Amino acid sequence: MAPPRAYWKGSLKLSLVTCPVVLYPASTTVEKTRFHMINKETGNRLKQQMIDAETGDIVEKEQKARGYEVSKGEYIEIAKEELDEVQIESNHTINIDSFVPRDEIDKRYLNNPYYIAPDGKAGMDAFAVIRDAMKDKDRVALARIVLTNREHIIAIEPLGQGLIGTTLRYPYEVRDEEDYFDDIKSPKISKDMIDLAAHILDSKASHFDPSKFEDHYENALKKLVESKVSGKPAKAADKEQRPDNVISLMDALQQSLKGGKGSAKASAKEASAKEAPAKPAPAKKAAASRARPAKKAAHRSSARQRKAS
Template sequence: MAPRANWKGFLRLSLVTCPVALYPATSESEKISFNQLNRQTGHRIKYIKVDQDTGDEVPNEDIVKGYEVEKGQFIEVTKEELEELALESTRTIEIDEFVDKADIDPRYLIRPYYLRPDGKVGHDAFAVIRETIREMNEVAIGRVVLTNRKHIIALEPMDKGLVGTLLRYPYEVRSEQEYFDEIEDVKVKKDMLDLAKHIVNQKAGNFDPRKFEDHYEGALVELINQKRAGKMIRPKERPKGENVVDLMQALRQSVGREGSTETANAPKKSAKKPRKAASGQKEMLMPIAGKKQAKEAGTKKQPAKSQRRSA
């Protein structure tokens, strides 16, 4: 079942309108997350909202938004006032123009959403808008209001639906000049460039996100399982960066290493099955081998006055 829609409203191209729903296309819920604990008791930390001056706890219904105009002076803005600002467009994604996808600077991309018809009506109008964008081979640019703010959204067809990517406004993107101005103008020699291009050709492939594994997430799972088993955790030696003295020699060695790696890996493709990429936190945190022994080990290691385990 699809997750709950973040937004529901209408998609409009001139006079063609259809009801749509907007869903998040990505999720962080499968990543391992930690709670903050009191080291002395092992209890979770709870955050409360307090008045900065009195120290008294403030209930949610008494908390309002305020903009600081001067030090210690605020202008209060209510939820109703914020909603009133964009009242007309809060429920409509209006397509303003069509642009070439290559014209969209990647720095302006924020996050993707899935867009589909909402309910049983409007599928015909949705299909007309979707196929028009597909036939034009361009990206539709519109506006949408989420969490009381108006965003730019870029719409592209995907299968039977649309993918809408929120875009940043120009004032949100920093200029590259303040970071790049001090980079020296270096003339790269042709033989160095040829060697570097050869390395690139040896690494050429097709982008497939399924072959990439989150090694840090895997290491977290291993660490948690080791601590569950009561094993001693020993710090590993940190990798040290190498100082490249002879750039040309480093390039030649890189070419040789990539070539030998490619040759060595070729006949062993079917010999060792690659590790399956982790699909989620619940699946990754599997019971430790020897469930009964692990449970006994955990009980043995558990202190009498705390439920936490430490290495």
């Protein structure tokens, strides 16, 4: 098997210690099922063309340029030469600036992961020194790297025999959680409910094992493609069954603690039976019960009239 192609080549620098390294993307989407746009009549693949939004004319490659929208529908052109002037010169060096505690890195800032390995035997000792020194400290190196003509902050830490670097987002790329959480209320929840939820959490305690992850949608796509290729009808995926009735929160917690035994409908019926008020007697029966005393009184009155006559 041929070695993977390096995404980036350069040097890792810690103060005066330097070693040549290579970067490889640690994630891939190659295995995902992908579709192409085709012509339904001919079955041929379609290609995209750039169209002028106002005139509808096809724009050729040499006519294309980059523009920045200064106001609605108004653009200023930014020439390639002007972009080249502001692009950061790639010095192909990962400069380590500082080391920070691992738990201080906000997960929202984590972006793309890369494997960092030594580039050949030259500098192997320096690479090992930097790696092993970092293993003895519960800290992550923060460095600067230029990728695709843009400077990124990259967090580097040991991983096995190598290093893993994760590019970080800048503050302007991370949204403020207060914009989304400010309207969330804090209702009063009984301690019993919280204790039940804690027991459920304990019953589902596990360890991180990505081998158990299953992409159900990807599997369904593959089955769909396989059935289409073989000419067999595609089987519809089973839809999630949702309970018809609303179940109380306490009953849901208790049922979950039991392992979900019994249907949600049964739990809902039990909950509604507990909470429902006593049902009044039907209207006909109530009317009949009121009519009986009246009939008896009328019968006694007619009997007295016959005696008097």
